[in-house]
Amino acid sequence: MMNAILNIGLNHETAPIEVRECLAKDPRNPVLILNALRQSLLVKESFFLSTCNRVEVLCVTDRPSESEKAVIQLLSDLGGIPQERLDEYLFVHREIDAVRHIFRIASSLDSMVVGEPQILGQMKEAYTLSVAEKTSGVILNRLLHKAFHAAKRVRSETGIADAAVSIAYAAVELAKKIFYDLSDRKVLLIGAGEMAELIARHLLNFGVRSLVVANRTFDKAVRLADFFKGQAVSFEEIGARILEDDIVIASTAAPDYIVTRDLLKGLMRRRRNRPLFFIDIAVPRNVEPEVNEIENVYLYDIDDLKGVVAVNLEQRRSEAIKAERIVDEETMRFGHWLRTLEVVPTIIDLKEKAEKIRNMEMQKSLVHLGAFLPEQLQAVETLTLSITEKILNDPILLLNRKAERPTKDVFLDLTRTLFNLDQDKNEEDENGSQSND
C-alpha cells in the first residue's frame, strides 16, 4: 500500500481575506482539525498550518481521494463556509508537488511578501503542535525538518530575505505619501507581533518620534514601549489616543473590531479632520473595513499592502529564481528518500551496504593474509557471505512482514537510520547546514 502525501489549502492568492478570516478566527481550530483527522483514521500523519495569509493541511494517507474529501468537509465545517464556495478557493497538491509547496512556504517563496521571516516561525509552531498532538510521523517529521533546512539554505544563500522589510517599507512609503514629514507624527501600536514591530521600527527609522503602545496585557505594553522608548497605555485608552495619533498599527488577536466606523466618525470632527492612517495587519481584522469610507481616513489591511509591494517583488525576481532552484534541489532529495521508504528499495540498500562492507573488508584482509589457493579463497568468500546474510536475515524478514502494515514507515525509517543507509546524503546535509549557521 502506497503512502500518498496530500496538501490541501488556500492562501492569499487564492482566497480573499474574508475567507481566510473565517478559518483563522478560532485559535482552537488547529487542534480540532488535527484531532478530527486522527480520528477519521483516513490519514496516518497530519500537519495543520494556519496564519493570516494561509491555511494548509498536509497529510500522509494511503487513501488520498477519500482523505481529500474529508479534509475539505472539515475545513468547510470549521470555517462555516459552504463546500461549493470553498472549492473555488482551495488548491490541492499531491505527492512531490505537495512537498515542493511546503518547502516553498517554509522558504517564504509563497508568502505575500516574499522573504518575510515570520512564516518559518509559524511553521515551526504548527509542527510543534503536530508533534504534541502526535499526528506527525516518520514522513512528516522528515518533510518538515527538510523544509526548515531548505528555508535556512534559501535565507543564507539568496538575498530574498531582504524582502522581509518590504511590507514594512511599503507601509512607511504610504505614510509618507499621506503625511510627507513623519517627524511630528504620532504612532499608536495596538497589539504586538513581528510584522507590527517591524513596521513600527521602520517608522521610527524614518523620523517618527512618538510611539505609544496599547496591549490587552499592560505588562506587555510596558515592555514593548520600553523597547521602542515609547509610552504604554491601556486598551481602554485607545479611543482617546486616536484623537491625537496619526498612524495606527493594529495587530491583535481580537476576534471583533477594535476600531469601528461609528467610533471614528465622532473622533474625526474632534481631530479637526487631520488625516488618520490605519495599518491593520491582524487577521481577523481589528479595524472595520468601512472606516476607509470616512473622509481623511486611510485604512490598509495586509491584502492592500500586497498591491504596494508588488513593485518591489519584481526587482527580486532573480533572487527568487535562485531560491526556487534550492527548493527544487531539496524537493528532489526528499523525493528520493520518499521512494526508499518502500520495503524493496530498503532491502536492496541493506544488502548493498552489507556487500560493500564485506568487499572492502575482504580486500583489506587479503593483503595481510597473503596468497590463497582458489579453493581457500572460495571458502572465505562463502564464509563472509553467509555471515552477512545471516545477520541481515531477520531484519529483512521483519521488513517483509511489515510491508503491508501501517507501521511499515516506522520500521523502514528505523532500519535506514540503524544501518545508516542514507549516510551519504546525511553527511552532505550536515556539512551544508554547518556552513550555513
Added chain:
Amino acid sequence: MDFWLFRVSMSLILLAAGGLVVFIVKQQKPVFTWSLRLLWIGYICLTFLLLFQYRQMGVAPALTFRTALVFFAWAVLGAYLFLYLKFKLMILGSFIASLAAVLLILSLFITAPEITIHPALKNPWLSLHILTSVLGNGMLSVTFIAALMYLIQERQIKHKQFGSLYKRLPSLETLDNISQYSLIFGFSLLTIGMITGSIYAQSALGTYWQWDSKEVWTLIVWLIYAVLLHERFAVGLRGRKAAWLSILAFLFLIFSFIGVNFWFSDYHRFEKLLRPHLP
C-alpha cells in the same frame, strides 16, 4: 521690441513647459533643473515685456483679452515660482508651466484691436486693481491645480490603485498645505484687488460699487473663497471636500474672468475698456 520680447519669453516658457512634462515621465532631476532655469528666464523676460507695455500705455497691460491672457500667464508662473521657493515642489511646475504655455498660445489666436487709451484709465489705482486681481487669480490657479493633484493622489491612496502618478505626485499633506497657502495669498490679493478697484471706481466714476456683472460674479467668487477659508480655519475642513470647494470656486473665477465678457456687456468687458465709457 514688444513682439520680439514676447516671442522670446514665450519660446522659453514653452521649452520649459516641455521639459517639465518630460520630467514627469522621465523623473530625471537635471531635466527639471534646466527647465526651471528656462522658466525663470522666460518669466523675467515676460516681466520686462509687461513693464515695457506698462510704461508705453501708462496702465497695467490687461485691457484687451489678449494682453489679459498674457498677464494671467505671468501671474500663474509668478505664483508657482514664489511657492517653489517655499515648497520646492517640482511636479507642480509641470502643471503650472503647461497652463501658462496654453494661455500664451491662446493669446496668439486673439487679435487685439488697436489701442487708444483714455486718459482716465491712466490711474494708478486701476493698475493696482488689475495687478492684484490678476496676481490673485494666479495664486488661486495654483490652489486649483493643487486641489486637482490632491484629488488624483487621494483617489489612488483611498482606492488603493496606484498608477504611475502615485510615485510622482507629492504627499496629500503637502498638496493640502500648498492649497491652503496659495488660498490665503490668493484670497488676500483678490480682496485687495476688489478694494483698489472700488477706490478707482470712486475716483473715476464717483461710485464704489455699481453692480456691474463682473463685480457681482467676483463677489460670488470672493464669498465662496471666504467660506472655504473660514471652514478651513474654524472647522478644520481639509482634504477632499476642501479640494472640491476650491475647484468650484475656481470655475466661478474663470467664468468671471472670461465668461462674463462674452455673455454680459458691462464696462468691465475687455474691449469696452478701450473705448471711452466714462461720462
